[in-house]
Amino acid sequence: MPTVLLAIDDDESHVERQIETIAGLPFSGEALTVTILHVFSENPSGASVNQLKTARLARDRLEEAGLETTFAERSGDPAAEVLEHAKDEAVELICVAGRKRSPTGKALFGSVTQDVILNAECPVLVAGDLETEFET
Structure with a gap:
């Protein structure tokens, strides 16, 4: 059964775009499982x-669309943990959220999405707001 890794954060608008993107994928009759992953960089509590609003939102909406879902969580550097989980679980596709950032912001602070795209061993799907992402 093919597996998509949905790497989520706490931003509801990002997760909404990711849900719409995954639910809109054309499937060739094969069942698909979506693993909803959140990486905790700090989690003292x-x-x-499954306590995250965005994770429950993703699960509910994807299951309404007829997709099977599972939860996964990791702790540490988000990009490294997404890549490690994808490798460990042999996922076929990683879905991340894009966000608009200046070139300076990307250079100074890095980007989880950029790191995942550059280092993944499987295809990466970036769900973004086309009206926002490609403004000139």
Whole structure:
């Protein structure tokens, strides 16, 4: 069964775009499982992925679209953990959210999405707001 890794953060608008993108993928009759992954960079209270509003939103909406979902969580550097999870679980596709950032912002602070795109061993789908992402 093919697996898509949906790497989410706490931003509802990002997750909404990712849900729409995954739900709109053309499937060739094969069942698809979506693993909803959240990487905790800091988690002193011991929160779990299923406590996150964005994770529950993704699960509910994807299941309404007829897709099977599972939760996963990791701790550490988000890009490294997304890549490690994808490798460990042999996922076929990683879906991340794009966000508009200046070239200076990307150079100074890096980008989880950029790191995942450049280092993934499988295809990466970036769900972004086309009206925002390509403004000139």
